Amino acid sequence: MNDAAFTLLKPELENASGTALWIADENLLNQISLANPEVTVITNRFDLCQQLNDADWQATFSDFDFSGYSEHSVDKMLYRISKEKPVVHHVINQAIRILKPGGHLCISGLKNEGIKTYLDKAKKLFAGNIEMVKADKNTWMGILSSPGQADTDLLEDQSYTELREIETDGNFSYISKPGIYGWNKIDKGSAYLIEELKRFLDRLPTPPESILDLGCGYGYLSLNCSTLGAKITATDNNAAALRLCKENLEQQGVEADVIAADCAEGIHKQFPLIVCNPPFHQGFSVDGDMTDRFLNAARRRLQANGIACFVVNLHIPLERKALNLFGSIETIAANGSFKLVLLAQPH
Numbered sequence: 132m133n134d135a136a137f138t139l140l141k142p143e144l145e146n147a148s149g150t151a152l153w154i155a156d157e158n159l160l161n162q163i164s165l166a167n168p169e170v171t172v173i174t175n176r177f178d179l180c181q182q183l184n185d186a187d188w189q190a191t192f193s194d195f196d197f198s199g200y201s202e203h204s205v206d207k208m209l210y211r212i213s214k215e216k217p218v219v220h221h222v223i224n225q226a227i228r229i230l231k232p233g234g235h236l237c238i239s240g241l242k243n244e245g246i247k248t249y250l251d252k253a254k255k256l257f258a259g260n261i262e263m264v265k266a267d268k269n270t271w272m273g274i275l276s277s278p279g280q281a282d283t284d285l286l287e288d289q290s291y292t293e294l295r296e297i298e299t300d301g302n303f304s305y306i307s308k309p310g311i312y313g314w315n316k317i318d319k320g321s322a323y324l325i326e327e328l329k330r331f332l333d334r335l336p337t338p339p340e341s342i343l344d345l346g347c348g349y350g351y352l353s354l355n356c357s358t359l360g361a362k363i364t365a366t367d368n369n370a371a372a373l374r375l376c377k378e379n380l381e382q383q384g385v386e387a388d389v390i391a392a393d394c395a396e397g398i399h400k401q402f403p404l405i406v407c408n409p410p411f412h413q414g415f416s417v418d419g420d421m422t423d424r425f426l427n428a429a430r431r432r433l434q435a436n437g438i439a440c441f442v443v444n445l446h447i448p449l450e451r452k453a454l455n456l457f458g459s460i461e462t463i464a465a466n467g468s469f470k471l472v473l474l475a476q477p478h
């Protein structure tokens with residue numbers, strides 16, 4: 132389905148010239164338009180980066196890292212807003228730094244995503260230099276011209292680029308940053324999986340020699356599984372998650388492979404143990420299809436005698452979705468919010 136906010140941005144993207152940057156995130160998956168060779172794309176999603184490069188865009192994969200662009204060096208930036216406020220504020224703040232005076236920042240989004248508030252704030256930062264374009268009452272774009280220097284404070288981006296300790300439990304302290312979903316806490320489902328890990332491990336004939344953490348985030352499951360002494364492979368699609376997972380593992384002296392991949396595609400090894408807390412949201416939408424893709428990835432990467440441990444919200448019909456993929460499907464525990472599902476005998 133076409134994204135109305137991106138449709139509004141498209142003509143600007145097609146006309147862009149000079150030094151032009153398109154900041155693209157998960158909302159734009161499967162939305163790609165004809166490549167403009169003048170534009171460099173910065174995306175924090177590995178799957179989108181691959182799609183863009185396949186479609187002849189010049190795409191780079193990073194956690195919206197603009198450090199390679201010096202002050203006042205860019206003519207135009209294009210951005211369909213992201214789900215998380217710190218990301219949006221980070222991009223707007225960086226635009227003030229790197230745009231040439233008179234350079235343009237085009238931002239589009241929907242009203243229920245907060246585009247009006249973002250444009251109001253950006254307008255202040257850009258000294259009132261804004262032209263508004265509305266596709267309809269819900270779909271807005273602002274074209275802001277840079278005054279060169281901001282006269283007001285930058286937007287609150289929660290120190291977007293900084294890594295910081297967010298929590299400590301009896302086992303580890305965890306480093307995180309904005310830019311991944313639920314970045315500032317331990318996920319309750321993942322904590323439940325680790326609490327009950329022994330119940331899963333009892334099903335393996337021997338301790339696992341290797342473990343795959345599928346959708347690793349900042350590395351909570353990887354870190355907690357590292358005490359088992361197995362070689363850890365952690366994979367995710369999100370640039371911030373990969374950076375953080377690497378950092379957390381390194382800080383604890385854990386040697387691991389941390390791999391950028393879309394649902395483990397491109398990872399060819401098979402593992403006796405897979406741990407996974409699959410994503411539920413994709414961009415602004417809730418996407419049941421992601422559960423299917425994670426189940427398929429677990430089936431492909433699981434050794435014949437291995438087990439995959441999934442934790443999901445109680446209402447997700449994981450057992451039904453897994454029916455054609457695994458010979459053995461067992462809900463081994465549940466609390467008021469989550470269930471732990473053990474999958475074995477991959478077909």
Ligand SMILES: C[S@@+](CC[C@H](N)C(=O)[O-])C[C@H]1O[C@@H](n2cnc3c(N)ncnc32)[C@H](O)[C@@H]1O
Pocket residue numbers: 178311318321345346347348349350351352366367368369372392393394395408409410411
């Ligand atoms: C619910 S979080 C779990 C994070 C982490 N394992 C934890 O326990 O805190 C799901 C993770 O899946 C990742 N993810 C989403 N789509 C993905 C994809 N297509 N391929 C790989 N990982 C993906 C997200 O970036 C996120 O880190």
